[in-house]
Structures are given as C-alpha cells and as structure tokens.
Amino acid sequence: MRSDEQVHEALAQAMAAERLRIVASLIRTTRDWDLAEDAVADAAERALLTWPRDGVPRNPAAWLTTTATRRALDVIRRSGTERAKLAELGAQQEIDEQGGEERVDIGALTDDRLRLVFTCCHPALSMEARVALTLKVVAGLSTAQVARMFLVPEATMGQRLLRAKKRVANAGIPYKVPEPADLTERVDGVLAVVYLVFTQGYAGGAQPGLAAEAIRLGRLLVDLMPDEDEVTALLALMLAQHARRHARLVDGELVTLEHQDRSLWDRAEVDEALALTMPYGRVPGPYRLQAELALTHLRARDAADTDWRRIVRLYERLLDLHPSPVVSLNRAVAVGMAEGPAAGLLLLDDLAGHPALQGLHLLPAARADLLARAGRTDEAVAELDRATALAPTEEERRQLARRRTELS
C-alpha cells in the first residue's frame, strides 16, 4: 500500500470511529454546532497535510480530537465575546482531561453522543428538521448528500439545517439525555426518526443509501443504549427487511415474500438480525413485536414452513398495544394461512366497512390472495382488478397484474 493510501485509510478509520464523539463533545462545550462540525472537518484536512509528511500518529483518533478541540479554541479566542470565554473554559478542560494526544479512554464521553442524538430528535423540532439534523450531524453526511437523498437542492437543505440549528439554540432545547421519567417516550421519538429514514430508503424509487444509513444509526443506538430492547428490536427489524432487498425487487419487479428466492437473502444480515433477540423476562414493545414478525419469516425455510400461528399471536399482541386496521388486516391474512382461507376471509369481512381502508388496494389484494387459496378463482380475479386500480405504485400494479395472469 502506498503511503498516501495508508494515510487515507487511517484517517477514514479514525473519522468513522471518532467524528461523532468529537463533534458531540465540542457542541456541549462550545454550544456552537457549526463550529464543532467545522473544527472536525478542519482537523481532518490538516491530517491530510501533515500525516504524509510526519507519518500517521500512534493514536490517530486522539490526534484528531486534540487538533479539532484546539482549532475550536482558536476560533473562540478570536471571536472574543463573553459567551465565547465561557465556552473556552469548557473546551480547555476537555483538552486537559484527554491528556493531550495520549488519550485512549473512550468510555467517558459516551453520554455526549447520546445527548446529541436526543437533541437532534427533540419533539419540539419538526420531523423534517429531526431527520435532516440526524443525518447531517449524527450520521456525518454532507449537506449535499442529505439534499440528494431527499431530492431537494443543496441550498434548500442548507437552509433547513440552518433553521433547525437556530431553533435548537433559540427555543431552549436542552443538550442532554432526558430525565428517566421521559426516557421511554423520547427513545421512541429517536427510533421513529431512524425508522422513517429507513422506510424512505426502502420504499420503491427512493434512495437505497438511506436504508444503509438508518442501519448504521441503528447500530450506533444499540451501542449507546444496549439495555433498551426497543432499540435492539428496531435494528433487528431493519436488518430483517434489508436482508430481503435483492429478493424483493428482481429486475424492477416486486416479488412478494411468499414467492421470494430465499437464497437471494443477505445471509450476513439475516444472521445478525436473528441474533438480536429480546432478553428473557422483558415485555415486548411495538418494535420488538414487529421485529419478531420479520424474524419468524426469516427462520422459515420456505413460505409453507412459516410458523403462521406464531405470526397470528404476534399480530394480536401488536393490536393490543396499537389498534390499527392495517394490522387487523395482516392478522386476518395470517389467520387465513394458519387455519385456512375461510377463517381469514371471515375476519376480512369485518374490516370491509372500515373508513381507514377505503380507497386502498390492501383489502381487495388480501381478499384476492385468500380467495385464490380457497380455489374461488373468479372472485379472486375480480378482487385483483379492484386492487390493481387502487395500487399506489407502478411496481405494485405490475405485481398484481402478474398475479392475475397466473390465476386466469
């Protein structure tokens, strides 16, 4: 390996490991988000200049931390305001505590990263602002990257981030981990942001990079909050869905779970998801139940081997937590698989008048599936026509049309 390749490699590794930690601790001491991000970017640039000449430092991460902190201090000193002097004290202390470039301990500042996560996902910010801040400041993407992922001009995303950071400062949003009494609710808020990023990336036509970023964020959250099972469960849920991506969309055609070629599933992600189980004795939350649903499918050798009775039970527990017509519909289909199509169709009849399902393709598509299994082909074809007319995306319309051809 050439020496500048070694430098890039060492820098990339140190940035991946330490960038968030450094940014998070500088935001706490300086209260200046842009300064914190700029100081880290500046330290990385400086590394590219000096490391090829002087060699890669023994502890590149500590070098970056110290260089970024000193850079922030320089800027603060030159600005010379009263508020800046207060921040300077904190930043200097930070350098002293690290013991300069010899710093190796990384556990003590873990809280800063959590503080940053909870601040970016604060309920007093709009969902749009939470997503943008989380991808930019926590995940470390550039403004241009975030803009591309949401298909907006870079200037628009820059404005959105600027407004969000201003609001954090002006509205009084604290830089802290929430009080124990609020923790469960606030963790849910963080998970909602990450899962939204994931589903944006997973839906047809969206940016696949978002799903990967969401999984990276999910891993970070598991590192930061290993005892929160809902956090672990969200990572399992995302991995279980992501693992099927190559089997789900083949040559641009949507393939339902039942017909997927399971050898196309990403084995490493399947195994990682399956290992993320709930500790014994916990009460499962909504993400855990959704993860268990996905994992039950992953465990089956093929569609016929699926433990449908377990899936029915999981949907019922999910309904206990959050009554929802879509979950009721999924439960009805699972009952149809576990006990025969007639039982499922009976449950679907109960949902026929539900206002939230009107105008959606979900109910006719589910009915078509169970009618076909019951051998009532003509009725199934009629329901498929109804579903095709209502399906929201071209991929889904084509998938339903293919199903119709297979039946008739």
Add this chain to the structure above:
Amino acid sequence: MKFLMLVTLDPSRDATDDDLTGTLDVEDWVAKYDSAGVRLMGNQVRMAADATSVTRRKGELLVTDGPYAESREWIVGFDVLECADLDEAIKVASEHPMAVGGRLELRPFVED
C-alpha cells in the same frame, strides 16, 4: 431561561370528554410553581371583546377596539416561567389545566 407562557382558549373546542389525569387544578398549579420559584408572575386577562389595539402610523395615533388580528384562539392569560430549559418548561406547562382545555404556547425571552 425565561419563558412567556401564553394561555389560549379554542372556543370551538369541547374539552368535556378529556382526560384530566396528571393535570393540576389551576390554584394548585400556581401554588406549586410559585413556591418552586418557577412561576415569576402571571394573570388571567379579559377576553378579546375587551381588548384595545394601539398603533401609530405617520405620527397619527389609532386606537381601535378588539384584538389585533382575527384569531381562532383567544388569549385568556399568561405566565412568566423561569426554567432550566425547554424540557422543564414543557413539563410545567403540561400540568396546567389549560393544556387539556386549551393550548399553552411557550415563548423564550430573547436573552443576550
């Protein structure tokens, strides 16, 4: 930091079915946060029909009856809160009975 908490009423809203669990009676709320040093001051104000708007344009004083703008929600009171941060202010506001019957708006003071 200081917050102005505007207490507003949505006259079209019927709050009779609302769950009041976790909210205090307004007298209890005032007593609790006065003694905690959180509520610095506050009062009910008269309804929009008794409001007076004052403007000066090109040296000419204009006094009109009624509120500045037609608004669906009426300001019925205000409090000034001293809180560590927005999280504390949200907790204080969430215990006010008007969080259920109306809406509370938290406006941070501009501080140097």
